[in-house]
Amino acid sequence: xxxxxxxxxxxxxxxxxxxxxxxxxxxxxxxxxxxxxxxxxxxxxxxxxxxxxxxxxxxxxxxxxxxxxxxxxxxxxxxxxxxxxxxxxxxxxxxxxxxxxxxxxxxxxxxxxxxxxxxxxxxxxxxxxxxxxxxxxxxxxxxxxxxxxxxxxxxxxxxxxxxxxxxxxxxxxxxxxxxxxxxxxxxxxxxxxxxxxxxxxxxxxxxxxxxxxxxxxxxxxxxxxxxxxxxxxxxxxxxxxxxxxxxxxxxxxxxxxxxxxxxxxxxxxxxxxxxxxxxxxxxxxxxxxxxxxxxxxxxxxxxxxxxxxxxxxxxxxxxxxxxxxxxxxxxxx
Amino acid sequence: xxxxxxxxxxxxxxxxxxxxxxxxxxxxxxxxxxxxxxxxxxxxxxxxxxxxxxxxxxxxxxxxxxxxxxxxxxxxxxxxxxxxxxxxxxxxxxxxxxxxxxxxxxxxxxxxxxxxxxxxxxxxxxxxxxxxxxxxxxxxxxxxxxxxxxxxxxxxxxxxxxxxxxxxxxxxxxxxxxxxxxxxxxxxxxxxxxxxxxxxxxxxxxxxxxxxxxxxxxxxxxxxxxxxxxxxxxxxxxxxxxxxxxxxxxxxxxxxxxxxxxxxxxxxxxxxxxxxxxxxxxxxxxxxxxxxxxxxxxxxxxxxxxxxxxxxxxxxxxxxxxxxxxxxxxxxxxxxxxxxxxxxxxxxxxxxxxxxxxxxxxxxxxxxxxxxxxxxxxxxxxxxxxxxxxxxxxxxxxxxxxxxxxxxxxxxxxxxxxxxxxxxxxxxxxxxxxxxxxxxxxxxxxxxxxxxxxxxxxxxxxxxxxxxxxxxxxxxxxxxxxxxxxxxxxxxxxxxxxxxxxxxxx
Numbered sequence: 001x002x003x004x005x006x007x008x009x010x011x012x013x014x015x016x017x018x019x020x021x022x023x024x025x026x027x028x029x030x031x032x033x034x035x036x037x038x039x040x041x042x043x044x045x046x047x048x049x050x051x052x053x054x055x056x057x058x059x060x061x062x063x064x065x066x067x068x069x070x071x072x073x074x075x076x077x078x079x080x081x082x083x084x085x086x087x088x089x090x091x092x093x094x095x096x097x098x099x100x101x102x103x104x105x106x107x108x109x110x111x112x113x114x115x116x117x118x119x120x121x122x123x124x125x126x127x128x129x130x131x132x133x134x135x136x137x138x139x140x141x142x143x144x145x146x147x148x149x150x151x152x153x154x155x156x157x158x159x160x161x162x163x164x165x166x167x168x169x170x171x172x173x174x175x176x177x178x179x180x181x182x183x184x185x186x187x188x189x190x191x192x193x194x195x196x197x198x199x200x201x202x203x204x205x206x207x208x209x210x211x212x213x214x215x216x217x218x219x220x221x222x223x224x225x226x227x228x229x230x231x232x233x234x235x236x237x238x239x240x241x242x243x244x245x246x247x248x249x250x251x252x253x254x255x256x257x258x259x260x261x262x263x264x265x266x267x268x269x270x271x272x273x274x275x276x277x278x279x280x281x282x283x284x285x286x287x288x289x290x291x292x293x294x295x296x297x298x299x300x301x302x303x304x305x306x307x308x309x310x311x312x313x314x315x316x317x318x319x320x321x322x323x324x325x326x327x328x329x330x331x332x333x
Numbered sequence: 334x335x336x337x338x339x340x341x342x343x344x345x346x347x348x349x350x351x352x353x354x355x356x357x358x359x360x361x362x363x364x365x366x367x368x369x370x371x372x373x374x375x376x377x378x379x380x381x382x383x384x385x386x387x388x389x390x391x392x393x394x395x396x397x398x399x400x401x402x403x404x405x406x407x408x409x410x411x412x413x414x415x416x417x418x419x420x421x422x423x424x425x426x427x428x429x430x431x432x433x434x435x436x437x438x439x440x441x442x443x444x445x446x447x448x449x450x451x452x453x454x455x456x457x458x459x460x461x462x463x464x465x466x467x468x469x470x471x472x473x474x475x476x477x478x479x480x481x482x483x484x485x486x487x488x489x490x491x492x493x494x495x496x497x498x499x500x501x502x503x504x505x506x507x508x509x510x511x512x513x514x515x516x517x518x519x520x521x522x523x524x525x526x527x528x529x530x531x532x533x534x535x536x537x538x539x540x541x542x543x544x545x546x547x548x549x550x551x552x553x554x555x556x557x558x559x560x561x562x563x564x565x566x567x568x569x570x571x572x573x574x575x576x577x578x579x580x581x582x583x584x585x586x587x588x589x590x591x592x593x594x595x596x597x598x599x600x601x602x603x604x605x606x607x608x609x610x611x612x613x614x615x616x617x618x619x620x621x622x623x624x625x626x627x628x629x630x631x632x633x634x635x636x637x638x639x640x641x642x643x644x645x646x647x648x649x650x651x652x653x654x655x656x657x658x659x660x661x662x663x664x665x666x667x668x669x670x671x672x673x674x675x676x677x678x679x680x681x682x683x684x685x686x687x688x689x690x691x692x693x694x695x696x697x698x699x700x701x702x703x704x705x706x707x708x709x710x711x712x713x714x715x716x717x718x719x720x721x722x723x724x725x726x727x728x729x730x731x732x733x734x735x736x737x738x739x740x741x742x743x744x745x746x747x748x749x750x751x752x753x754x755x756x757x758x759x760x761x762x763x764x765x766x767x768x769x770x771x772x773x774x775x776x777x778x779x780x781x782x783x784x785x786x787x788x789x790x791x792x793x794x795x796x797x798x799x800x801x802x803x804x805x806x807x808x809x810x811x812x813x814x815x816x817x818x819x820x821x822x823x824x825x826x827x828x829x830x831x832x833x834x835x836x837x838x839x
Contacts, residue, residue, distance in 0.1 A: 202708055202709055202711075203704070203707045203708050203709060204700040204701060204704050204707050204708075204709055205707060207693065207700060207709060208700070210686075210689070211686050211689070211693075211697065214686045214687070214688055214689065215682070215685075215686050215687070217682060217683050218682070218683055218684060218685060218686055219686075220645070220664070220665060221643075221645065221665055221675060221677055221683055221684070222665075222697040222698050222751065223665050223666040223669040223697075223698050224666070224697075225664060225666055281686075281688060282688075
């Protein structure tokens with residue numbers, strides 16, 4: 001049984017494509033990635049329970065809803081693969097929007113405000129990474145600490161008020177659709193999922209992240225420069241969180257200090273639900289896409305079925321516990 | 334091999350181990366070992382690294398349970414379930430650090446869990462300090478028991494641990510290399526304390542590598558070799574030389590004789606390398622095609638020397654030169670770029686990424702060379718892995734196999750293959766055959782020999798003396814962070830190495 005967890009850091013496929021092999025490979029793949037089965041099961045359940053669920057409008061709606069969280073979860077996944085966390089992403093989401101909107105009020109255009117927002121996220125990532133490399137303290141707690149700092153910066157910048165975006169082209173980032181059907185943000189989410197997956201599987205950078213996640217000591221002794229790599233992943237995670245924040249702000253046209261609240265844990269749940277390990281070394285962004293979709297479908301179903309908010313929260317909590325338990329269980333095999 | 338008893342000792346043993354065997358998966362750590370300890374006896378337990386001393390102590394301390402055989406206390410068979418049970422039976426191991434709380438006072442450490450209470454149920458500090466002072470006084474120690482333990486020297490901590498043992502009605506006290514970090518005067522004080530224990534009819538088991546100490550403090554001697562009992566004797570019937578011979582015993586196997594290779598010009602020069610408190614003024618030169626053996630006991634600084642050369646341990650003083658160019662490494666990558674590779678002592682924790690395939694483990698140090706604009710070229714990586722598997726005869730079903738499912742010898746070859754891909758000038762190998770079975774060992778030796786004959790300069794650290802003797806062109810012997818001797822390979826013997834490694838000869 002324990003051999004079904006095949007090496008994850010290797011490109012799929014291999015020699016030859018006879019149908020038997022392909023079928024076996026599919027079975028193999030599904031056994032190692034139960035998230036796909038969960039998603040399919042949930043969709044089947046949805047179709048059975050609600051007539052609205054499978055309509056294109058509802059499915060597009062789900063995608064649109066989850067894409068912001070999805071983009072946050074991309075950076076989180078990259079960090080998780082190295083065995084690290086970023087709990088400050090929630091308020092970085094808020095910060096990026098605030099920086100963009102305020103810079104627009106000062107006269108910045110679409111490009112500059114976007115750039116400043118992303119830069120803010122990257123800087124917080126740099127701060128997180130530097131603190132973790134220097135202090136060697138627990139990444140979870142360090143980023144929880146910077147999270148509080150970022151929140152207070154958000155409060156100071158917004159003076160605890162709601163701020164409104166004023167540049168039309170900026171609003172298009174959140175509301176615009178390709179062919180009048182698919183939101184740009186959804187497209188971006190999928191694109192990131194694919195591109196990052198390719199990066200993880202096929203580049204030296206990606207390979208290094210897996211090695212660090214599995215065994216940082218061996219990584220160092222094999223000549224990997226672990227500290228700069230760690231810094232890079234934190235900067236990347238801060239930047240994706242900022243990108244998500246900009247999209248969210250553009251979508252609603254306004255922002256507040258705690259705009260991204262909850263996305264810290266949600267991004268973790270999504271990544272782990274998809275099959276990325278909390279212990280480092282195993283994972284991928286395509287799996288996280290699936291994990292995010294599971295969360296989105298689950299939420300959507302609960303709303304469609306008029307389940308009260310409290311029960312929705314219970315469901316979310318249970319899913320989180322299940323996922324953490326599963327991850328620990330898979331590790332021990 | 335007579336078992337003789339010193340006359341003044343009572344005849345019934347206090348503690349007896351009868352035909353004890355202990356095996357772990359794949360390893361027979363102890364085989365049919367018997368040992369007796371009488372009240373008031375100080376028995377030395379000696380043997381080379383890996384002879385089974387630690388296993389024997391752990392059996393007594395309840396960390397392990399024997400696979401076969403019995404442990405008897407006062408003639409009663411006892412199954413020592415866990416360390417707490419061993420303590421209740423009065424068997425107390427004295428380690429330097431274990432179970433002491435640096436933030437509590439000396440008195441609290443001695444009486445932990447048994448602190449005297451006042452009528453409010455709170456700790457009665459005055460009473461506690463008086464009681465602790467009494468226990469310390471019994472050992473002839475006059476330290477203030479109210480001091481926090483964190484302020485005490487290692488020697489004082491040891492005294493605290495002994496005082497606790499005595500206060501717990503210890504009957505058997507086990508010392509494992511107790512003097513390894515003590516000064517001469519502290520050692521003297523420890524010995525006077527051991528004599529007091531002896532006077533209190535406590536049995537002492539004393540493990541040490543230092544022969545002069547054993548002759549100074551012990552009455553009797555037990556020698557282990559390769560997990561088996563070699564001798565049980567009184568110390569007046571043996572000499573340092575005979576003890577060392579008993580520890581070594583076996584004939585030199587010429588299973589892996591070093592092939593004579595032409596030793597070339599210097600490749601690596603280490604000058605006055607010093608790491609505060611660990612390495613002291615180390616200078617050495619390693620030549621092309623040479624295998625330089627580094628012998629020494631555990632803790633002599635051998636692994637740290639390799640780490641310092643490999644940029645993994647910052648040094649305060651000294652210089653590193655590779656082929657006439659000085660390097661100032663800040664991390665291993667700098668040394669790899671200069672042509673150095675390290676096969677670490679713990680291949681599972683430090684060498685390999687166990688859940689990754691053989692292929693990824695082999696390519697790890699040369700990923701940049703295998704890639705274009707950061708993208709790994711799959712064909713080149715596969716070719717490298719297949720080529721390495723073939724050349725080093727790594728037994729694996731495929732290069733996609735996770736390296737954790739390979740045998741120890743094949744895992745080690747994967748680590749070596751990783752460095753061969755970098756075309757190293759210098760290869761540092763730390764305990765290259767640890768945990769590898771005998772057949773695979775000689776294949777690793779053959780591989781190292783072949784590399785040397787191809788011109789790689791090899792620094793080989795090993796605790797196995799036959800291995801050092803058979804493989805090395807020259808041998809450096811380390812003791813307490815210094816190089817104590819340089820011996821030409823062919824002339825060196827286990828006796829001569831051990832004499833320097835134990836600090837017998839300077």
